[in-house]
Amino acid sequence: xxxxxxxxxxxxxxxxxxxxxxxxxxxxxxxxxxxxxxxxxxxxxxxxxxxxxxxxxxxxxxxxxxxxxxxxxxxxxxxxxxxxxxxxxxxxxxxxxxxxxxxxxxxxxxxxxxxxxxxxxxxxxxxxxxxxxxxxxxxxxxxxxxxxxxxxxxxxxxxxxxxxxxxxxxxxxxxxxxxxxxxxxxxxxxxxxxxxxxxxxxxxxxxxxxxxxxxxxxxxxxxxxxxxxxxxxxxxxxxxxxxxxxxxxxxxxxxxxxxxxxxxxxxxxxxxxxxxxxxxxxxxxxxxxxxxxxxxxxxxxxxxxxxxxxxxxxxxxxxxxxxxxxxxxxxxxxxxxxxxxxxxxxxxxxxxxxxxxxxxxxxxxxxxxxxxxxxxxxxxxxxxxxxxxxxxxxxxxxxxxxxxxxxxxxxxxxxxxxxxxxxxxxxxxxxxxxxxxxxxxxxxxxxxxxxxxxxxxxxxx
Numbered sequence: 001x002x003x004x005x006x007x008x009x010x011x012x013x014x015x016x017x018x019x020x021x022x023x024x025x026x027x028x029x030x031x032x033x034x035x036x037x038x039x040x041x042x043x044x045x046x047x048x049x050x051x052x053x054x055x056x057x058x059x060x061x062x063x064x065x066x067x068x069x070x071x072x073x074x075x076x077x078x079x080x081x082x083x084x085x086x087x088x089x090x091x092x093x094x095x096x097x098x099x100x101x102x103x104x105x106x107x108x109x110x111x112x113x114x115x116x117x118x119x120x121x122x123x124x125x126x127x128x129x130x131x132x133x134x135x136x137x138x139x140x141x142x143x144x145x146x147x148x149x150x151x152x153x154x155x156x157x158x159x160x161x162x163x164x165x166x167x168x169x170x171x172x173x174x175x176x177x178x179x180x181x182x183x184x185x186x187x188x189x190x191x192x193x194x195x196x197x198x199x200x201x202x203x204x205x206x207x208x209x210x211x212x213x214x215x216x217x218x219x220x221x222x223x224x225x226x227x228x229x230x231x232x233x234x235x236x237x238x239x240x241x242x243x244x245x246x247x248x249x250x251x252x253x254x255x256x257x258x259x260x261x262x263x264x265x266x267x268x269x270x271x272x273x274x275x276x277x278x279x280x281x282x283x284x285x286x287x288x289x290x291x292x293x294x295x296x297x298x299x300x301x302x303x304x305x306x307x308x309x310x311x312x313x314x315x316x317x318x319x320x321x322x323x324x325x326x327x328x329x330x331x332x333x334x335x336x337x338x339x340x341x342x343x344x345x346x347x348x349x350x351x352x353x354x355x356x357x358x359x360x361x362x363x364x365x366x367x368x369x370x371x372x373x374x375x376x377x378x379x380x381x382x383x384x385x386x387x388x389x390x391x392x393x394x395x396x397x398x399x400x401x402x403x404x405x406x407x408x409x410x411x412x413x414x415x416x417x418x419x420x421x422x423x424x425x426x427x428x429x430x431x432x433x434x435x436x437x438x439x440x441x442x443x444x445x446x447x448x449x450x451x452x453x454x455x456x457x458x459x460x461x
Contacts, residue, residue: 011050011300024148024295026339026364033146036103037116042365043101050300050338053096061096063336067302068093078302078336080361080371082384082418086329091322097307097333105306105391106366108408110441111163114199115141122155128288129241130155137196137239139205142367150293150343154283156367157360158241159215161281162409163368164401165200166193166445169410170436172317173426175272180324183422184272187224187432191449193217196239200403200441207444215239217450220269221250221458223434228270232455233260235277241288244349247277248452250459257452263352274424275415278347279385282360282372289349297342301361303370306390307333308411311397315430318412328423330412332388339364355382382419388412401440409440 011028026032032045049055053075054062060074061067067075072087079087086092100106107115122143125131128151130143138159144152168191175184195207195214206212214237221232230252235245247260265278265285278284310316322329341362347353356377363370368389376382392399392407399407412427431437448454 010047024298024341026146026341028339031146032339032364033119036145036365037119039103041101042103046338052099053302053336056300056336063096063098065096066093067096067334075302078300080359080373080384081381082373082416083371083386085418086322086416090328091326092329093321094302094332094334096302097335099336099338100306100365103365106363106368106408108163108199109405110165110199110403111141111160111408113141114139114202115145117141117202118143119145124151127240127242129239130159137206140197140199140202145367147341147364147367150295150341150345151287153295153341153343153362153367154287154290154293154345154360157281157283157362157369158287159197160194160199161192161216161283163199164407164409164440165198166402166439166441166443167191167409168436168439168442168445168449170429170432170438171426172315172429172432173273173424174327175274176323176328176423176425178324178421180326180328182327184270185225186222186228186270186273187434188220188222189432189434189436189449191219191221191445193445193450213239215241217446219449219455221449221455222270223432223436230459231270232459233269233277234450234452234455237286241286243286244289245286248455250455252459255460257456263350266350266353266355272422272424273415274383274417274422275385275413278353278355279372279374279383279415282358282369282385282387285347285349289347290345291348292344292346294344295341296344296359299340299342301337301340301363301370302334303337303340303361303363304332304386304388304390305335305337305363305370307335308388308390309392309394309399311392311394311399316427317429318427320425323423328425330388330414330425330427332386332412337363337365337370340370353377376419380419383415383417386414386416399438402442407440 142156147153173186177183219234222228232250234248244262250257319331320327358374361371388411415424
């Protein structure tokens with residue numbers, strides 16, 4: 001006879017009590033971060049009911065099962081509200097993958113090393129920006145691996161979006177109409193380079209040379225179809241998170257670049273796409289241009305954390321299903337995450353923002369978001385940004401970065417506007433029109449893609 005030390009509701013009561021008291025502390029039986037930092041089994045931090053979906057549901061749903069409309073109500077509390085609607089009412093399904101027990105599978109290797117190396121060295125300065133204990137810019141990794149507040153959670157998300165120093169994403173996008181047809185199809189490149197908090201070289205946490213006040217440079221340029229080919233945007237992020245990024249665009253039809261206003265962050269870059277710049281990485285705006293951060297819930301969750309790179313398929317393209325025509329959703333593997341923090345925040349720096357608030361679900365094991373729902377100014381559910389992160393490996397296949405490490409990165413994204421029922425889904429491809437291919441940590445991308453001259457050049461070719 002197996003005697004359980006903790007009853008089935010133990011963790012739920014612990015999470016509810018913490019939330020009521022305003023306490024955030026990853027781990028139920030013991031603190032989680034010391035186990036991660038010492039490469040120990042993180043399962044020790046949780047009772048049996050949080051170690052697998054089978055244990056949590058008492059065998060009703062388990063790893064390897066497909067969750068669809070017929071059984072989603074059993075695990076309704078493990079999904080965000082929009083994901084539940086998609087599965088219950090729109091024909092979406094997900095497959096449950098095994099729980100990740102090797103914590104290194106949830107991180108870029110260099111980023112994890114920096115997080116461990118620099119733990120305890122971060123603080124907020126008088127303006128609310130993250131600095132080291134001696135007042136310098138952050139030096140790499142999650143500044144708050146044991147985040148205690150909503151703003152600490154968001155500092156982990158904002159200071160290094162993709163957790164690679166340099167990244168070039170070759171993206172294929174389809175925008176699905178309410179009728180289930182493909183309304184638009186785009187190919188574009190998303191480029192980003194961190195200037196502060198670098199992790200590839202422990203002795204070089206910054207790019208200097210006049211960039212001492214910068215956090216990152218980011219650009220996006222379209223390569224197909226022809227009517228948008230060459231459309232380019234450049235966003236320059238200051239390290240000071242109270243300052244809005246400088247946003248420039250190059251429009252081929254006018255053969256010139258222009259500067260865009262701050263509120264352009266809440267509009268689609270091209271027709272049909274539901275994703276805004278503000279939505280990117282679930283942290284698309286400087287964190288201090290949002291406010292009223294608060295942890296509203298701690299809970300177990302079903303989220304996308306790995307097993308979603310399709311290197312064995314042509315051009316790495318995922319399969320699709322669901323919706324009126326069977327092509328609205330990507331096939332995702334999800335896993336049982338023992339603990340996520342749900343952080344609510346509001347766009348306090350944007351008086352005309354159409355967004356009223358957002359709720360972001362963050363996996364405490366790596367402090368990475370596994371989903372985000374936005375609400376309109378009336379408080380109604382509006383959009384979800386459902387991103388798949390993980391390692392680029394499957395069987396004997398893998399992709400390595402410039403450090404010789406297996407890539408850990410975003411793999412696919414679904415951005416669903418449930419008010420209009422329009423879906424944008426895109427994934428990182430092996431290659432897109434124009435001959436562009438993904439790369440990570442292969443050296444500086446600044447001169448090629450991250451200046452006004454570069455976007456002008458890209459737009460005119």
